[in-house]
Amino acid sequence: MLNCKQVASLASDYLDNNSTTKLNWKIRMHLMMCSHCRRFYRQLKVTNKVARSALSEPSNDNIDELLQRIKESAKK
Amino acid sequence: MQFKDESALIKALIQGSDAAFAQLIRQHQSTMVSLARSIAGDTFADDIVQEAWVSVYSNIAKFEGRSSLKTWLFRIVSNIATTRLRKESRKTSLDQLDGETPGSYLDSANFREDGHWKNPVATWRTESPDELLAEQQLKECIKKTLNRLPETQRTVFLLKEIEQVAFEEICELLNISAANVRVLLHRARLQLMQMISRYQETGSC
The missing domain is CATH 1.10.10.10 (Winged helix-like DNA-binding domain superfamily/Winged helix DNA-binding domain)
Incomplete structure (x- = not known):
């Protein structure tokens, strides 16, 4: 049986499908029985999703200036 | 103007479109700087990324599409940064693997x-x-x-x-x-x- 600390350490592997089938099953069993870890895992998933969208908005800082510098260097 | 798919973007880049190049920069610049910093440290990161962009700008016509465009970009950054690191013979800055952050969930x-x-x-x-x-x-x-x-x-x-x-x-x-x-x-x-x-x-x- 896995304990909470182990599940908390493995949560990203579980989320990314990076754990072995056997480990996957053990994590799933633990999550079925442990509401704290279920909450932890749910919050991890939400965090990932929210961070992904918040950070996907590309920035506009100084792009034109950078582009000019790149073009000038490329000419040399 | 937004180039939605990669082949349209590449075509425009080869034709020398500023808009296409600006889009590419906007999309990947932060990751490129972060990648360069991870490999070669803060001091050289901006230089490395600028060098990478110049290389992309000059060599886009040779891009063969064997990988995706962004993978190509990141490899160029990684190569330049690794060479730079070797030249400066500094220790790699990839030293952030030790220990748990105190106060983190896994503490x-x-x-x-x-x-x-x-x-x-x-x-x-x-x-x-x-x-x-x-x-x-x-x-x-x-x-x-x-x-x-x-x-x-x-x-x-x-x-x-x-x-x-x-x-x-x-x-x-x-x-x-x-x-x-x-x-x-x-x-x-x-x-x-x-x-x-x-x-x-x-x-x-």
Whole structure:
């Protein structure tokens, strides 16, 4: 049986499908029985999703200036 | 103007379109800087990225499409940064793999001896991504937290979650093992999660 600390350490592997089938099953069993870890895992998933969208908005800082510098260097 | 698919973007780049090049910069510049910093350190990162862009600009016609365009970009950055690091013969800055951050979720202090939570994981006011994303301040906090992450954690997070680069490719770009990539990604997520938890409790990050 896995304990909470182990599940908390493995949560990203579980989320990314990076754990072995056997480990996957053990994590799933633990999550079925442990509401704290279920909450932890749910919050991890939400965090990932929210961070992904918040950070996907590309920035506009100084792009034109950078582009000019790149073009000038490329000419040399 | 937005080039939606990659082949249109590449075609425009080869024709020398400024708009296409600006789009490419806008999309990938932050990840490229972060990647360069992870490999060669702060001092050279901007130089490395500029050199990479010049190389992309000059060689785009030779891009053969054997990998995706962004993978090609990141490999150029990784190569220039690695060469630069060797030339400067500095120790790699990839030294952020040791130890747990004190106070993080995985801190032993949060667990009983048998490995169960000492205190239950805090409930959130909302676990709805849409509700969370509706808060501008939280979005700013996420950006701030990302910028404060140790360099390699940030790079791994950007490559995996924003650029959607495959795990194997991330290992090669940073020249670290798959196990390390996974640990760094997990730590980055946990830092962000902790900030969201704090934000839910206090309204600030």
